[in-house]
Amino acid sequence: MHNDKILLDHGSGGRASQQLVSELILSYFENPILAELDDSAILDFEGGNLAFSTDSYTVDPIFFPGGDIGELAINGTVNDLAMRGAVPKYLSVGFIMEEGLSLSDFRKILASMKQAADYAGVQIVTGDTKVVPRNAADKIFINTSGIGIIAEKVSISGKKTRPGDKVIISGTIGDHGITVLTQRESMQFDTELRSDTAALNHLVAEMIAVSEQIHTLRDPTRGGVATTLNEIARQSQVGIMLHENNLPIRDDVNAACEMLGLDPLYLANEGKLLACVAASDAEKVLAVMRRNEHGREAVIIGEVTGERPGKVFLKTGIGGTRIIDMLAGEPLPRIC
Amino acid sequence: MHNDKILLDHGSGGRASQQLVSELILSYFENPILAELDDSAILDFEGGNLAFSTDSYTVDPIFFPGGDIGELAINGTVNDLAMRGAVPKYLSVGFIMEEGLSLSDFRKILASMKQAADYAGVQIVTGDTKVVPRNAADKIFINTSGIGIIAEKVSISGKKTRPGDKVIISGTIGDHGITVLTQRESMQFDTELRSDTAALNHLVAEMIAVSEQIHTLRDPTRGGVATTLNEIARQSQVGIMLHENNLPIRDDVNAACEMLGLDPLYLANEGKLLACVAASDAEKVLAVMRRNEHGREAVIIGEVTGERPGKVFLKTGIGGTRIIDMLAGEPLPRIC
Numbered sequence: 001m002h003n004d005k006i007l008l009d010h011g012s013g014g015r016a017s018q019q020l021v022s023e024l025i026l027s028y029f030e031n032p033i034l035a036e037l038d039d040s041a042i043l044d045f046e047g048g049n050l051a052f053s054t055d056s057y058t059v060d061p062i063f064f065p066g067g068d069i070g071e072l073a074i075n076g077t078v079n080d081l082a083m084r085g086a087v088p089k090y091l092s093v094g095f096i097m098e099e100g101l102s103l104s105d106f107r108k109i110l111a112s113m114k115q116a117a118d119y120a121g122v123q124i125v126t127g128d129t130k131v132v133p134r135n136a137a138d139k140i141f142i143n144t145s146g147i148g149i150i151a152e153k154v155s156i157s158g159k160k161t162r163p164g165d166k167v168i169i170s171g172t173i174g175d176h177g178i179t180v181l182t183q184r185e186s187m188q189f190d191t192e193l194r195s196d197t198a199a200l201n202h203l204v205a206e207m208i209a210v211s212e213q214i215h216t217l218r219d220p221t222r223g224g225v226a227t228t229l230n231e232i233a234r235q236s237q238v239g240i241m242l243h244e245n246n247l248p249i250r251d252d253v254n255a256a257c258e259m260l261g262l263d264p265l266y267l268a269n270e271g272k273l274l275a276c277v278a279a280s281d282a283e284k285v286l287a288v289m290r291r292n293e294h295g296r297e298a299v300i301i302g303e304v305t306g307e308r309p310g311k312v313f314l315k316t317g318i319g320g321t322r323i324i325d326m327l328a329g330e331p332l333p334r335i336c
Numbered sequence: 337m338h339n340d341k342i343l344l345d346h347g348s349g350g351r352a353s354q355q356l357v358s359e360l361i362l363s364y365f366e367n368p369i370l371a372e373l374d375d376s377a378i379l380d381f382e383g384g385n386l387a388f389s390t391d392s393y394t395v396d397p398i399f400f401p402g403g404d405i406g407e408l409a410i411n412g413t414v415n416d417l418a419m420r421g422a423v424p425k426y427l428s429v430g431f432i433m434e435e436g437l438s439l440s441d442f443r444k445i446l447a448s449m450k451q452a453a454d455y456a457g458v459q460i461v462t463g464d465t466k467v468v469p470r471n472a473a474d475k476i477f478i479n480t481s482g483i484g485i486i487a488e489k490v491s492i493s494g495k496k497t498r499p500g501d502k503v504i505i506s507g508t509i510g511d512h513g514i515t516v517l518t519q520r521e522s523m524q525f526d527t528e529l530r531s532d533t534a535a536l537n538h539l540v541a542e543m544i545a546v547s548e549q550i551h552t553l554r555d556p557t558r559g560g561v562a563t564t565l566n567e568i569a570r571q572s573q574v575g576i577m578l579h580e581n582n583l584p585i586r587d588d589v590n591a592a593c594e595m596l597g598l599d600p601l602y603l604a605n606e607g608k609l610l611a612c613v614a615a616s617d618a619e620k621v622l623a624v625m626r627r628n629e630h631g632r633e634a635v636i637i638g639e640v641t642g643e644r645p646g647k648v649f650l651k652t653g654i655g656g657t658r659i660i661d662m663l664a665g666e667p668l669p670r671i672c
Contacts, residue, residue, distance in 0.1 A: 035495065040417050042387055045383055092388060096477055135474075137477070143479035150378065222347075226348055
C-alpha cells in the first residue's frame with residue numbers, strides 16, 4: 001500500500017487486488033474459513049433450518065455520530081437474521097469502492113466491521129471487492145449477506161402476530177434516522193444525537209429463552225416503526241393500536257423532528273426491535289429485555305386487535321385516534 | 337409504476353418500495369420462500385457441507401452482446417459455488433440503483449436474471465433494494481450471494497492441485513473481457529464478439545460424476561486465466577506449464593486484442609472454467625466436458641509440475657519459455 005488511496009487497480013483482480021485482500025482486509029477479518037480465499041467458503045452444518053439474508057448499505061455520510069457504514073453493515077444483517085429467531089453465524093461482505101477512497105477511511109470501516117462482528121459473534125467467511133472509477137459510485141457501498149441457524153422450536157415471522165398480542169419496542173425511536181439526516185444537512189444541535197446502531201442477536205436470544213410466545217420480531221429500519229408495523233399488520237392480517245403517550249422518543253430527537261417537519265415514527269432505527277408477544281408472556285419478555293443493554297428502555301407501545309385487519313392506529317395523547325400509514329413520498333435516501 | 341423511471345422513493349422502504357418489490361421484482365422471482373418477504377429467508381437443510389459465496393457486479397455497459405449485468409450476476413455466483421463442487425441452491429440479490437434508471441431496463445435485467453436462475457436451477461430467496469440519488473452510482477450495481485450443497489465425497493479447492501495434474505480449460509479465452517471493452521470504447525469490429533457468460537454448474541456436476549480426481553476448479557474471471565492459474569500455483573505450491581499452441585482463442589478475439597495491445601490470458605471470462613485433474617482421469621473428464629454445450633471446446637492447455645512452486649510458465653509457439661505473472665497495472669475496471 002504505497003498510496004493512501006483506493007485505486008482502480010485494487011479492483012482489477014490482479015496483484016493489487018490480492019494485496020488489498022491479503023494484506024489489508026484479511027488482517028482485520030482473519031479466520032480459517034475466510035483465509036482459504038477460494039471461490040466460496042465451505043461451512044459445516046448439522047442440519048435444521050437456516051436463515052439467509054442480504055442488505056446493501058449506502059448510507060451518506062459514511063461516518064456519523066454513533067457509528068459508520070461498516071458497523072451498520074454488520075449489525076443490519078445480524079439483526080435481519082435475529083428477527084427470524086436465528087443465531088447469526090456467517091457473513092459475506094461485498095465492497096464497491098469509488099476510486100480515490102482514502103485507505104485510512106477504509107481501514108476505519110474495516111476495524112469497526114471487525115469489532116461489530118466480534119460483538120455479534122459472527123464470522124466473515126467470504127467476500128468480494130470491486131472498485132469503480134471516480135463518480136461511478138459515492139465513496140463506498142457495502143453488501144453483507146448472512147447465514148444463521150434456527151432452533152427447531154423457534155418459529156417467528158411477520159405472519160404470526162395474533163389479536164391480543166402486546167407490541168413491545170426495545171427502546172427509543174428515530175435516533176439513527178435523525179442523526180444521519182442532521183449530519184448530512186450539517187445542522188448543528190446543542191444536544192448529542194447519535195445513531196443507535198447495535199447488534200440485537202444477544203437480546204433476541206435472551207427473549208427466546210424465556211418465552212415461546214414471541215410471534216413476530218422486526219427491526220424498524222427504513223420506513224421506521226410506522227412502516228414496519230404496517231407490514232406486520234398486513235402479513236398477519238391484524239389491526240394494531242399504538243398509544244402515543246407510550247412511544248419512547250428522546251427529547252432531542254423530538255426537537256429535531258419538529259424543526260425538520262419529520263415524524264419519528266417514520267425514521268429509521270438501526271438498533272431497535274419490535275416484538276409482538278402473547279399478552280400472557282409480555283411482562284416476562286419485557287423484564288428480560290430491560291436487563292440487556294439494548295433493551296433497557298423497552299416498553300409496551302400498543303396491542304394487536306382483530307379489528308380493521310391490515311391497519312395501524314395511534315391513540316393520540318389527547319384521546320383521538322388516527323390511522324398510521326406506511327411511509328409514502330418524502331423519500332429520505334441513503335439513510336442506511 | 338406510473339413513471340418509467342426508478343425514483344428515490346422506490347428505495348425509501350415505504351409504499352413505493354413495497355410496490356416495486358411486490359408488483360415488479362416478485363413477478364419475476366416468485367417462489368414460496370421469497371414470497372414470505374420477511375427479514376431473512378428460511379431454508380431447510382439436512383446437514384453436511386455448505387458453500388457460501390458473494391460477488392458484486394458493476395459491469396459497464398450494463399447490456400452487452402451475449403448478456404447483461406443481471407445474467408452475469410446470477411451466473412457469476414452460481415459459478416463461484418460450482419467451483420467448490422457445490423450444487424448451487426439459493427441466491428440473495430441486492431440491487432443498488434441510481435435514481436432515474438429506466439424501469440424498462442430494470443425489467444430487462446430482472447427477466448434475464450430469472451431466465452439465468454431457472455437455467456442454473458437456483459432460487460432467489462431473499463433480496464434488498466436501495467436507490468441512491470443521481471450520480472451517486474452509475475445506473476445499477478447488483479450483489480448476489482449464494483448457498484450451495486456439497487456432497488460428502490467432494491473436496492475441490494485451490495489448494496489441492498498436485499504435480500502431474502493436467503490443466504483443462506472448458507473453452508475459448510477472453511471472450512467476455514474483450515466484448516465489454518470494445519463495447520465501452522464503441523469500437524466497431526467486423527466480427528461478432530460476444531460475452532461467454534454462462535452457468536457452469538451442470539457441466540461441473542457431469543465432471544464430478546465421472547471423476548473423483550478433479551483437484552481444483554476455478555472460473556477465470558477478473559484477471560483472466562493468467563491470474564487464476566497464478567492463484568492456484570500459489571495456493572497449491574506447484575508450478576504450472578502452459579502450452580501457447582494449445583490455448584483456444586477465437587480469431588476475432590485475437591485480432592481485437594492485438595489492436596488494443598491486450599493479452600487474452602489476462603481478460604475476464606464469465607462462462608469458462610479451469611480444472612486441474614489427475615493425468616489418469618484427464619481424458620475421461622475431457623470427454624464428458626465436450627458433450628456439454630459449455631465444454632464443447634474443452635482442451636488440455638498445460639500440466640502441473642513440482643518445479644518452481646508458485647509460478648506459471650508459458651511454452652511459446654516458437655519453443656521458448658516465459659513466466660506468466662498475475663495481472664498487474666493496466667486495470668480494466670467494471671468488467672464484471
